[in-house]
Amino acid sequence: MDSEVIVVGAGISGLSAAKWLHEAGISVICLEARDRVGGRTLTKRDPKVGYVDIGGAYVGPTQDRLLRMAKEFGIKNYKVNEVEDLLHYKDGRRTRFSSGNMPGRKNPLVSMDINNIFYLMDKMGEEIPAHAPWEAKHAEQWDTMTYKEFLEKNCWTKGGLQFFKNFVNINITTESYEASLLSFLWYIKQCGGTKRIFSTTNGGQERKFKGGTQQVSEKIAEKLGGSIVIKSSPVVGINQESKDVVLVKTLNGKEYKTKYVILACPPVIQLKIHFTPELPPIRSQLMQRMPMGTVMKVIIYYRKPFWKEMGLCGSILAEGNDDHPMFYALDDTKPDGSYPAIIGFVLADKCRRFCLLTPEERKNRVTKSLAEVFGNSEALKAIHYEEKNWMDEQYSGGCYTAMYPPGFFTRYGKALRVPIDRLYFAGTETAIKWSGYMEGAIESGERAAREILCAMGRIPRDQIWLAEPPSQDVVARPFPVTFKERYTPSVPGFLKLVTLTTILGAVALVSMKNPMKGCGRFFRK
Numbered sequence: 001m002d003s004e005v006i007v008v009g010a011g012i013s014g015l016s017a018a019k020w021l022h023e024a025g026i027s028v029i030c031l032e033a034r035d036r037v038g039g040r041t042l043t044k045r046d047p048k049v050g051y052v053d054i055g056g057a058y059v060g061p062t063q064d065r066l067l068r069m070a071k072e073f074g075i076k077n078y079k080v081n082e083v084e085d086l087l088h089y090k091d092g093r094r095t096r097f098s099s100g101n102m103p104g105r106k107n108p109l110v111s112m113d114i115n116n117i118f119y120l121m122d123k124m125g126e127e128i129p130a131h132a133p134w135e136a137k138h139a140e141q142w143d144t145m146t147y148k149e150f151l152e153k154n155c156w157t158k159g160g161l162q163f164f165k166n167f168v169n170i171n172i173t174t175e176s177y178e179a180s181l182l183s184f185l186w187y188i189k190q191c192g193g194t195k196r197i198f199s200t201t202n203g204g205q206e207r208k209f210k211g212g213t214q215q216v217s218e219k220i221a222e223k224l225g226g227s228i229v230i231k232s233s234p235v236v237g238i239n240q241e242s243k244d245v246v247l248v249k250t251l252n253g254k255e256y257k258t259k260y261v262i263l264a265c266p267p268v269i270q271l272k273i274h275f276t277p278e279l280p281p282i283r284s285q286l287m288q289r290m291p292m293g294t295v296m297k298v299i300i301y302y303r304k305p306f307w308k309e310m311g312l313c314g315s316i317l318a319e320g321n322d323d324h325p326m327f328y329a330l331d332d333t334k335p336d337g338s339y340p341a342i343i344g345f346v347l348a349d350k351c352r353r354f355c356l357l358t359p360e361e362r363k364n365r366v367t368k369s370l371a372e373v374f375g376n377s378e379a380l381k382a383i384h385y386e387e388k389n390w391m392d393e394q395y396s397g398g399c400y401t402a403m404y405p406p407g408f409f410t411r412y413g414k415a416l417r418v419p420i421d422r423l424y425f426a427g428t429e430t431a432i433k434w435s436g437y438m439e440g441a442i443e444s445g446e447r448a449a450r451e452i453l454c455a456m457g458r459i460p461r462d463q464i465w466l467a468e469p470p471s472q473d474v475v476a477r478p479f480p481v482t483f484k485e486r487y488t489p490s491v492p493g494f495l496k497l498v499t500l501t502t503i504l505g506a507v508a509l510v511s512m513k514n515p516m517k518g519c520g521r522f523f524r525k
Contacts, residue, residue, distance in 0.1 A: 003027040005452055006248050006258040008235045008273075011039020012438050013426045014264030015220040015229070016069070016445030022224055024453055029256060030224070031248070033234035033265075033395045037221045040399050041438065043212030044386065050339050051212045052332070054297050054388035055399065056438050059213075060206035061476030062192055063439035064468040065446070066216070070209060071473065073219040077207040078335040082200045084313040089373040090159075090320065096312070099201045103317065105159060113160030116490040118194045120154060125189030131432045133186040134413040143410040147184045148176035156490075162319060166327045169347040171197060172436070173293030174403040178348075183404035190433055195479040200315065200330065202477050204437070210335065213438065234395070239276040240421050260455070262448045264426040268292060268397055279420060286412040289405060290429065292390075292398025296346040296354060298326065298366050299386040305333055305340040306378035314342055316373055324369045325354050325362075342370065355389050362387065401436035402429045417447075419455075424448045443468075 005021055007014045010032035018030040036042075042055035059066050059077060070077065085096040088103035097103040105111045128136040136142070147168055155161040168176045172187060191197040197204050209215065221229040237249035238261060248256045263270055267290045278284070307314045314331030318324045326344030333340045344366070346354045354362060363385040370379035390399035417430045426448035431440030450466070453459045470476065 001245070001258065002256045003029040003258050004456075005029075005260045005262065006031060006246070006256055007262045007264055007426075008248070009033075009039065009264035009427070010037040010217065010221065010229055010231070011264065011427075011441060012041060012217055012220075013039070013428060013441035013445040014262065015217050015224070016442045017262050017264060017426050017449040018224055018228060018445075019220050020446045020449035021452065022228065024449075024458065026453070026456075028224075028228060029258070030221075030229045031233045031235055031250060031256075032229065032231045033251075035232050037229060037231070038214040038217040039265075039441075040390070040396055041213045041217060042388070043214035045212075048384045049299070049301065049341075049386060050334060052299055052341075052343075052386060053208065053212050053214070054299070054386065055213070055390070057208055057213055058205045059209065059438065059474075060196075060204045061202055061471075061474050062196065063204070063434055063437065063474075064471045065442040066437075066439045067471040067474050068468070069216055069220075069442060073216065075215050075219070076210045077474070078210055079207055080200050080205060081331045081333070082313045082315055084308065084311050086315040086317070087312055087373065089316065089318045089324070094373070094375060099313075099315075100199065107157065107159060110157045110159035110163075112488055112490060113155055113157045114163055115488045117151075117154060117160060117164055121185060121188060122193050125185045125193065128182070128186050128189050130186070130190040132413070133182055134409045136182065136186075139182055139410050142182035142185065143180050143408070144406055145181045146177050146406055147179050147181050150181045151176060166317075166319060167198070169350075170328045170345060172403055173295040173345075173347050173351075173398070173400055175348045178405060179403055180406040180408060182409055186409070187436065190431075190435055191437070193479075199479075202479065204434075205330065207474065216438070235273055237274045237276070238423065240423065241276055246422050260422045260424065260452045262424045262426050262445075262452070264445060264448070265395065266290070266292060266397060266402055266427060267429060268402065269395060280415075282412060282415045283418075283420060286408075286415050289408050289412060290402040291405075292396065293400055293403055294348050294351045294391060295399050296351050296387055296389045296391075297343065298346060298362070299332055299341050299343045300363075300366060300370065300379075300382045301339060301341045301384035301386075302378070302381065303340070303383055305331070305337075306376055307331070307342075307374060310374065310376065312374070316342075316344075318369065318373045320369075322350060322353060323365070324373065325350055325365055326369065329370075351389075351391075355391065359385075359387070419451065422455075424451050 004026050005028045007018045007030040010030045018028045021028045040055050043051050043053050045051045082099040088095040095103045151164050165176050234251040236251050239247040246258050246261050267287045270287050316329045325346045329342050329344030332343035367380050367382050417425050426444040428440035431444045434440040450464045
């Protein structure tokens, strides 16, 4: 026996599983396909950039497992700058707004629309169990509807419709016509709601790690040692025909014997593995129905942060056609002020078209867009450009996470985490809090490790799922409901009010001119 457990994948999830088992006294080997650890976290280190996260990067309040892990290894974090104004751009119009607020709109009906859809999504999410979205009261109805269909039914303005198409792009890196309504409502809910997932301050993008996020995986791997974490070893076969031994075969022909296996790679990547005996049909179909999201990260460096001279923090929301490839961008300057940069995300259909351009064409399109958005030609004077297309990574297949098409959760969701004999499942896609994020990766890895400890008789079943104590260093604050949010009517509600007011006004006017032809006509008998 080479080890009691083999973990497939040395991203944050797999390494978290290996760490938990190792600390419990279980022998473990972690096999990684790439020549590096970190999975979907990747920190580039170069004199031109210092360091830059071209994969997963952000951490915020309620992501307590990630904060605990970083603290254990002495990895410091810092706040993403949003002290100055943020900027919204659409159709040549620039609107400044402050952190924690939404930009004002030329058409007030659009603001009403956006406010109402945010409220509606959070309200609908309340009925969805984070651990089992397929058990929601309206699961069947919502899972057979795309998010696009929901928007077309509930948005009353073109501006509101376009904003929420961008909203789904930035959150799950896919288009509104691809994702089921149930899956997107669940995704938002298990991340803490629309405000928590979309906010920088007090939200999912509040902080970054000094030195980059790949350090988390690197430091876990360093602690475990080279004999445990074996790189450049893609797993191509898992054989469970024996009652007591699982055989794990790698692409380079090496074979390992173990008692248990944890798969900590995305479900669609598991299709690269030959399973003996074959997997149950629902599990096999599940893996085929979880394509990865579509995103490129682009980072543009400047000699100075010209946006600060304009009283801007660098965060932008840019709504537009392919001339504006990034809907969402933030300041990526280092906390000491060095390496001034803007980092942005090119998403979904825009990304599929954007990646067909040459690197130089992509750089030019990004800088031209920033010059237009900021209204400042300094944006054209980039001194360095970085990009990462996660569709190029054959052992990720895309980023940030898997997407769930209509029908997925109600037909296949129950199989996401269910072990198959001695085969267990981790990976951020199997998490129930901050799934799709580094936080979810740690949760899932540690949970899978405890499932095996339970199977070994080392812990009781009620210790498989453990709540994480809230971080005392990065404290989550509730999001207050503003007067505007609470009392702004929906567009149909507003139109009904206007119609009723108009009718009553007209009746009153007629009544004033001739009592017997106005209200008096209705009440004279």
